[in-house]
Amino acid sequence: MFDKQSKAVFAYSSEIVTALTRLIEQGQAAGELLPGDPEATGWSYFSYVSGLGMINHDADDNLVREFVDRGCRIIGLLRRG
Structure with a gap:
């Protein structure tokens, strides 16, 4: 039904995740990010951020900090220090 739009x-x-994947690879190589599949991590992070953008428009500061913390975990x- 929406095949053209879906594609x-x-x-x-995919373009965004490709860029994220490169950043994640660089962060892993520098020892700043934990090892793991960079592409799967990129898709996971992209999905998380996209979902937050759709459902959380008026989050308070404490909730936003929790969202950021979970995004960092993904x-x-x-964490240093």
Whole structure:
């Protein structure tokens, strides 16, 4: 029914995830991110952020901090200090 639109959205999403994947690979190589499949991590993070954008428009500061913390966990951001 929406085949053309679905393909366009997937192509656009894939471009973003490709860029995220490169950033994740660089972060892993630098020891800033935990090891793991960079592409799967990129899709997971992209999906998380996309979902938040659709459902959370008026989150308070504490909730936003929780969202950021969980996003960092998805990509394996190592906390220092």
